[in-house]
């Protein structure tokens with residue numbers, strides 16, 4: 392009797408255990424016997440697990456594979472190694488920075504701040520980079536350094552002189568400013584976590600303008616690039632929005648007439664012919680004058696000048712259907728007509744590539 396009772400209990404237990412083991416819990420992964428095979432352990436590149444994230448260096452973790460630099464030629468690269476945008480920065484913080492700025496590092500160097508003066512900004516010093524730098528400056532630096540970099544930001548003024556950056560802070564060399572933005576300087580902390588390397592160089596471009604350096608005007612830059620390269624560059628960007636317009640410098644007409652000065656304009660004309668022969672594009676040639684004299688006559692002259700360029704191209708084997716000629720007279724001036732220099736700029740021929 393007792394044994395039969397025990398059998399019943401045992402049977403009941405087996406049934407309930409096997410039933411509950413079959414219940415599905417959608418939130419549970421169940422047992423994982425080889426988790427490494429289906430979950431990839433995250434490896435963070437360039438992190439030396441032995442030091443970066445901790446105050447107490449752990450030598451056994453130092454310099455493991457993930458902390459090594461990539462082999463030469465495998466990571467996109469711009470500028471010299473110290474001024475690069477993509478690879479780790481190879482200038483070290485000074486020893487004192489572990490106490491003053493909380494930077495614990497694999498290695499320290501007290502001479503790298505001085506040496507950093509040799510590092511050049513790998514970005515072009517142009518309006519685009521300066522504009523990007525300005526946005527970042529207003530976000531991260533303006534409250535201490537002040538709108539114009541005079542050291543009179545809101546924080547500096549209200550802190551009784553405790554955080555007053557010097558007014559000449561931005562007169563340092565580019566590379567040194569990069570170093571100080573990266574690791575900090577004096578009361579200023581490191582901004583390496585707010586700005587990536589490219590952004591630091593962009594800010595530096597802006598700091599240079601605050602320190603009085605002028606951006607070379609677009610005209611100067613354009614003059615350095617040959618007309619052929621400019622034309623090809625426009626073609627390469629045809630898919631982008633906006634006009635693909637270029638001024639044909641060194642295209643000269645005899646004064647008050649629509650006949651081309653073929654001597655002075657030779658190179659421009661030949662470049663244009665070669666361009667049209669090698670590229671499958673159409674162009675519009677636009678003629679402009681300054682505002683001296685009768686505007687109706689100016690209009691007519693500009694049309695004749697545009698026609699003359701078109702005719703030249705046709706004579707040199709370019710299909711007439713690919714060229715439109717338009718005269719705009721004194722419309723759309725690009726400079727003031729009040730000075731001789733401005734008027735000379737307004738008398739011009741432009742091409743629009745289509």
Ligand code: HEC
Nearest residue numbers: 531532535555556557560567568571576577578579582594
């Ligand atoms: C908390 C206020 C504060 C902020 C925010 C700040 N700075 Fe500074 N900065 C200072 C002070 C103070 C100094 C002077 C440090 C010294 O020489 O002791 C300084 C110095 C500098 C220098 C000169 C470094 C050198 O090598 O002498 C540069 C360049 C600079 N800052 C750039 C920046 C940029 C760029 C930002 C924004 C990304 C920024 N700072 C944000 C306070 C600040």
